Amino acid sequence: MDAPPRERTTPQEDGYLHAAPYGTHPTYYGPRVTDDEALPEWNPGEETLRPVRGRHRVARQRGGTIARSRAVLGVGVIAAVGAGGMATANDNGAGSVPGMSGAADTVAQLPVLGALVDTGSSEAAASTAVFTTAGLTETEVASGQADAGEALRARILQQADHQETNAETRARAEAVAQAQTAAAEQAAEQAEAERIAEEERQRAEEEERRRQEEERRLAELRASYTLPLSDYRLTSGFGESGSMWQSTHTGTDFAASTGTPVKNVHTGTVKEAAWAGSYGYRIIVELEDGTEIWYCHLSSMNVSTGAEVTTSDVIGTVGSTGNSSGPHLHLEVRPSGGDAIDPLTWLRDKGLSV
Template structure:
């Protein structure tokens, strides 16, 4: 708009000015406002450039700096110049802009930068400085993004390492628990085996002691002998199967009481020849047959090893031997050898 001022008193009247198309045509290319570099103007340009970078992305500042500011048509150049000079004072400093000042503060404070605090440099340097500031900001953004990505990668690797360590610790704990369980089972098995062996050894010792004790109370009927006809054996010398065990020995060999007891019978018994019947305390009867002589009579008490007669060949006999029968409770005969061995007699 044209600037209108009052006419001073006493002055000649102004000519009336009527704008025409010719007079209002923009003075394109004739009147340009030179860009100011002094003081806040440079700083204001930096602020505008940084704001433009933040809005459109890094790298756009150079385009903004290179753009032709365009022609300015002003009727009153002095008034327009004063208005332009006052713009930097109304703009905030770049350092005061949120999130922007911290990014360019270093460049703005550098005395050697194109837009330094000293305000030196021409219009070309200002454009170059703006471009460098945009590239610096872009480089800082990329560096921060790379640092953030590197931090995330590091955290991911650390988390993976922690998870791997935890998994390894859990696996080691499970393996240790399984090994401990196996070792415990092995110890239990060894303890059970040791107990079984100890019990078996204890039983063996008890049996040996029992047999030793029986051996002291039971004895073989002859000190020296040879086993001949056995229990249940068939033959023509007896009417039925053999009912006892034959001990071959020389005629007159002493016959001993196998265990302590009472002489029930002593005398002639037909096919048995001379026979001595020894009754034990449990009722078992022992028959000693084919004797050549008898040294005990009915009713006599005898002890283990006492001589009760001598070997002969009386009755139904083919030669000198001792025929022994074992009859539990005086009943049917049983095999003498297992009975004597169960009593600890070594035959």
């Protein structure tokens, strides 16, 4: 279809100014023509075949080419999708809708966009398919199960459902992980508490066992008897006569080095711990049955009157104080605090080997 003749305007420099066929901005192109010469159809997509001679003025572009191309492409996408959707919605095509024939012709005449909706060209159909089949699989396109708009909407809804499902799955997984972590922490705390309680129970049991053992040991020790010296030599025995005594010897002498520890023979109470004249430093321990044990000629005393002593307690050291010819322990045994008896016989009666 030929474009209507254009009115010539005042010549600008060596060219002519013509009214723009599209829009309100004037367009400058081509050399001067005669009145009888017909003007060619203007197509912005093609370069003019007429050689350009002389000086001419070109309209300044408004905006960048990239922005203009995107705008044209967006309009093309909208037009193509709309035309494709309407065509698939009605088997008779756009002609059956009032006014659609003129709209299709107008779209076809638009530069660049006409190629997108021209059904007579295979290349145009390929370009249109890029937009009208957006969101469709190849099977859906081949079978024509749904139009582009419905398929796209279905795909969007499916993607939204998929994302929601993934979000719910992640939320459930996080909840399960948090629950497992909390359960593990609780189990660890419970295990730690049980471990501490078990250690406390075992410690208490061990302390009780040790206490009972000590009580048993002390009880056995209190009930037991021991010799007063671990290393000794018997010298003067019970009942001997001599110038050292007024009558007879009332005890048994255990010779040992000065400072040798003297052990308590049996559990009892210290009745006396003091200087006793010819006996020197003397300790008297009274046993539970009233028997008195005398430890005489000591060089030192480690206990005081009234102290409770147990079998094998160190109560003093060997010396040579009082009426003594050398360091030794003079040991006497007096049942119920009365007359002295033979210490060796009494010790042997208690199970000791002397």
